[in-house]
Amino acid sequence: MNHTPALRRGLTAAIAAYVCWGLLPLYFRALHAVPPFELVGWRVVFTVPVCLVIIAVRKQAAEVFAALKNPRVLGQLALSAGLIGANWLIYVMAINSGHVLATSLGYYINPLINVLLGTMLLGERLSRVQWAAVALAGLGIALLLAGALDTLAIALSLAFTFAFYGFVRKQAPVSSVPGLTVETALLLLPAIMIVFLASESPQGSSLGKDDSDTLLLLASGIATAVPLLLFAVAARAMPLSTLGFVQFLAPTISFVLGLTVFGETLDNTRLACFALIWAAIALYSWDMLRRSGQAPA
Numbered sequence: 001m002n003h004t005p006a007l008r009r010g011l012t013a014a015i016a017a018y019v020c021w022g023l024l025p026l027y028f029r030a031l032h033a034v035p036p037f038e039l040v041g042w043r044v045v046f047t048v049p050v051c052l053v054i055i056a057v058r059k060q061a062a063e064v065f066a067a068l069k070n071p072r073v074l075g076q077l078a079l080s081a082g083l084i085g086a087n088w089l090i091y092v093m094a095i096n097s098g099h100v101l102a103t104s105l106g107y108y109i110n111p112l113i114n115v116l117l118g119t120m121l122l123g124e125r126l127s128r129v130q131w132a133a134v135a136l137a138g139l140g141i142a143l144l145l146a147g148a149l150d151t152l153a154i155a156l157s158l159a160f161t162f163a164f165y166g167f168v169r170k171q172a173p174v175s176s177v178p179g180l181t182v183e184t185a186l187l188l189l190p191a192i193m194i195v196f197l198a199s200e201s202p203q204g205s206s207l208g209k210d211d212s213d214t215l216l217l218l219a220s221g222i223a224t225a226v227p228l229l230l231f232a233v234a235a236r237a238m239p240l241s242t243l244g245f246v247q248f249l250a251p252t253i254s255f256v257l258g259l260t261v262f263g264e265t266l267d268n269t270r271l272a273c274f275a276l277i278w279a280a281i282a283l284y285s286w287d288m289l290r291r292s293g294q295a296p297a
Contacts, residue, residue: 010237017230022253041194046221081183100258106158140276
C-alpha cells in the first residue's frame, strides 16, 4: 500500500469518523430520558447551524444554492432527508430500548444490501463469490425468523433505510456536507414542530430541564456533522475499496458495546446469524480485494 501523506490523512479521518459513529450508542444512552422524536428533532435543529458554519469555512455555499435551485436535485434530497430522518429515529428508538446488537447487525448488513440495490436498480452484475456472500447473509437473516423477530425488524429497517438513503444520495450530484445541509434544512420545519409540541406537553421540553441532557442536545449537531466531514475528507484521500473495510469498524464497536456496556445477551440464534453475516462480509471483502489486485486470486 502506498503510504502517502494524503492516504495517511484519509485513513486517520476515516478511522475517526467510524469510531465516532461506533460510539453513538453511548451518546444516545446518556440521553435516554429524552423521548426519541424530540431527540431527533433537536438533532436536526442543532445540526443545521453546524453545517452552515462548515459550509462557510469550506466555501461551499454555491453548491448549496445550486441544489436548492434545481427542482430535480431538491426532490432527490427531500427523499434522502426523509430516509435519513427515519433512520435516525429507528436508531435512537433501538438504542433506548436496549437493542444495540440489532443496530450493529443492521450496519453489518448494509453494504450487502447496497450490492443488491446496485444489481436490481442499476443493472450491476455480481460475481459468483459476491452472490455466495449475499446468500450467506440471507441465510443469517432467515435464522432470525426462527426466534428473534425484534432483532430482525430493527436490523432490516436500519439497513434498508440507510441503503436507500445512500442510493438516492448517489444519484444526487451534491457532496456530503452541502447535501446534509440541504437535507437538515428540509427537515427543520417538522423538527421545530416536534420540539414545540414537546415543550407544550405535560412533561415539557427536555432542553433546559437537566444540565447534562441540555449540553448533549446542544452538541448533537456537532456529533452529527463532524463525523460526516471526516468521512468526506477520507473519501477524497483514499481508495473506496479501502474505505469499505474501515466502515465495519463502527458496527464492530457497537457490537462490543452491546455485549459489555449494555449487557445484552447473544443467544445461539443471534450468534449464528452474526457468524453468517461475518462470513459473508469476509467473502465479499476478499472478492473486492482480489478484483482490485490486492489479494491472491
